[in-house]
Amino acid sequence: MNACIFYHPEAYTTTGPRLMGRNAAGESFLRGFFAHSQTKEFWVKVQKTEHASHFAQKLQLYGRKETVKVVDRNSMAALKEIGVVYYPGPGIGKHSLHRAFFGHGLWSLCGITHTTSSAASMDALTALITEPVQPWDALICTSTAVKNNVERLLQAQVDYLNSRLGIARMVLPQLPIIPLGINTQDFVFTEQKKLEARKILRVTSESLVVLFMGRLSFHAKAHPLAMYQALEKAVQKSGKDVVLVECGWHANEYIARAYEEAARLVCPSVRVITLDGRKAEDRHAAWAGADIFCSLSDNIQETFGIVPIEAMAAGLPVVVSDWDGYRDTVRDGIDGFCIPTLMPGSGLGGDLAFRHALDIDTYDMYCGHTCSLVAVEVEAAAKAFISLFQSTELRRKMGDAGRDRAIKHYDWSVIIPQYEALWNRLNEIRAVQAINLPNLSRPWPARMDPFHAFGNYPTNTLTENTLLGLVDNDAETAFNRAIALRKLTMIDYARDILLTDDEVRSVLIAAADSPRRAVEIVAGVALQRQPFVFRNLIWLLKLGLLKIYP
Incomplete structure (x- = not known):
């Protein structure tokens, strides 16, 4: 089953100056979709025409030659042909409001979670309770942990609305768990590539390279202190020469200096190399040159964590925190080690939420304050490193197990069919449940017809029986004046909603003989255009071409 992809270039590239997890996930998804989709044609929904061209270029780059069908804001009704629209984020509620103008039973919406801790994400998720999402819509949760988080947000919103308004019914989208995928072949490195990478890193064959990627x-993201402390303990215990490669990017010099200061104090026995994770060549050198991967994430902005499965695909044993989506992907003792984490219980973080809600703290500070109260067991991490440092065989065994798992469970060749099966299921649900869906006269209350919302503003309202006639003596004079007036900048700016020249002529001729009812004046135009032309009688009054008779 196919879907129309909502496409904005920024959401599907890793070449931007601020490389975020959602960018990496978006770029990887698009490659996987192009490579493994069974569709015979590709649909794309865009906000700008140039975005469609960009999508088509990427499609050709990946060797697909199928037709691209483009939908923009002026042609959204065409989405009923494809049936499903995929948005690379959680905010499908907003798009359900857009769909309201056409009918909620015409197509399904499918979104996906990335971070769910930001104010914008949490607002988008809680809004699903009041926005017109349907059971034939879906929000893909990338991990068990994030689905639980989403359900807690939704339940809290339901409890609030029940207390305030006594709501007794709610309609929710599907919440399937489908993990992010990767292109596992990107992480296969020959022995020669590995040797070249270690030369670039300037490490010897005896050195053990631990990699943090992100x-x-x-x-x-991940507070590095636990990793630094555990590595220092492991080096002291094992006597190994250990190099830590941190491949990513610092947002500013303040953060960069903070990393340098902490590493210098906490793990003086470990040589630290910093690479720019925004550069493909640096990422490749890091993956190819590493012996062990580590990510002790302790941050609530994480939901899935794609780098551990990339590490597994690279054949690296992993040392990760037992945290969020990591616990779905990494099998403790098989692919690597999952290090226990600890956080305070419910009821002890209200002040953090308060400070964030009132903008006392920025989102970054909210995340930082929260992760300051999440601990990763340093001793357990140190033991994991020691076990891996001391056994080449264990590193190989865990690396092989992880690579096998990545290929079988997280390659896009496995994940894309899960997306397509979901989209097919949404179509089936919609076909059954949308049949008797009522159409509301005000489908989006905050975006009502302005002539209804502001209906008490004017003296009178145009009706079918409003009597209208020409100001000029004949239709031709009136028409020539109309043509001259509509060239004015202050008139032409609204041309998208105004009459054609032929429609202007038709109306003026109909009103020429004597005052006539408004409904009679528009009777001579095509039936489907009559409401549009009827409305524009006001425009002709505004231009002084028609006048009202008592």
Whole structure:
């Protein structure tokens, strides 16, 4: 089953100056979709025409030659032909409001979670309770942990609305768990490539290279202190020469200096190399040159965590925190080690939420304050490193197990069919449940017909029986005046909603003989255009071409 992909270039590229997890996930998804989709034609929904051209170029780059069908804001009704629209984010509620103008039973919406801790994400998720999402819509949750988080947000919103308004019914989208995928072949490196990478890193064959891959942010990604402490303990215990490669990017010099300061104090026995994770060549050198991967994430902005499965695909044993989506992907003792984590219980973080809600703290500070109260067991991490440092065989065994798991469970060749099966299931649900869906006269209350919303503003309202006639003595004079007036900038700016020249002539001729009812004046135009022309009688009054008779 196919879907129309909502496409904005920024959401599907890793070449931007601020490489975020959603960018990596988006770029990887698009490659996987192009490579493994069974569709015979590709649909794309865009906000700008140039975005469609960009999508078509990428499609050709990946060797697909199928037709591309483009939908923009002026042609959204065409989405009923494809049936499903995929948005690379959680905010499908907003798009359900857009769909309201056409009918909720015409197509399904499918979104996906990335971070769910930001104010915008949490607002988008809680809004699903009041926005017109349907059972034939879906929000893909990338991990068991994030689905639980989404359900807690939704339940809290339901409890609030029940207390305030006594709501007794709610309609929710499907919440399937489908993990992110990767292109596992990207992480296969020959022995020669591995040797070349280690030369670039300037490490010897005896050195053990531990890799952290990801944004270098102690407050919004993974606080490095536990990793630094565990590595120092492991080096002291094992006597091994250990190099830590941190491949990512710092948001500013303040953060960069904070990393340098902490590493110098906490793990002086470990040589630390920093690579720019925004550069493909640096990422390749890091993956190819590493012996062990580590990510002790402790941050609530994480939901899935794609780098552990990339590490597994590279054949690296992993040392990860037992945290969020990591616990779905990494099998403790098989693919690597999952290090226990600890956080305070419910009821002890209200002040953090308060400070964030009132903008006392920025989102970054909210994440940073929260992760400051999440601990990763340093001793357990140190033991994991020691076990891996001391056994080449264990590193190989865990690396092989992880690579096998990545290929079988997380390659896009496995994940894309799950997306397509979901989209097919949404179509089936919609076909059954949308049949008797009522059409509301005000489908989006906050975006009502302005002539209804502001209906008490004017003296009178145009009706079918409003009597209208020409101001000029004949239709031709009136028409020539109309043509001259509509060239004015202050008139022409609204041309998209105004009459054609032929429609202007038709109306003026109909009103020429004597005052006539408005409904009679528009009777001579095509039936489907009559409401549009009827409305524009006001425009002709505005231009002084028609006048009202008592």
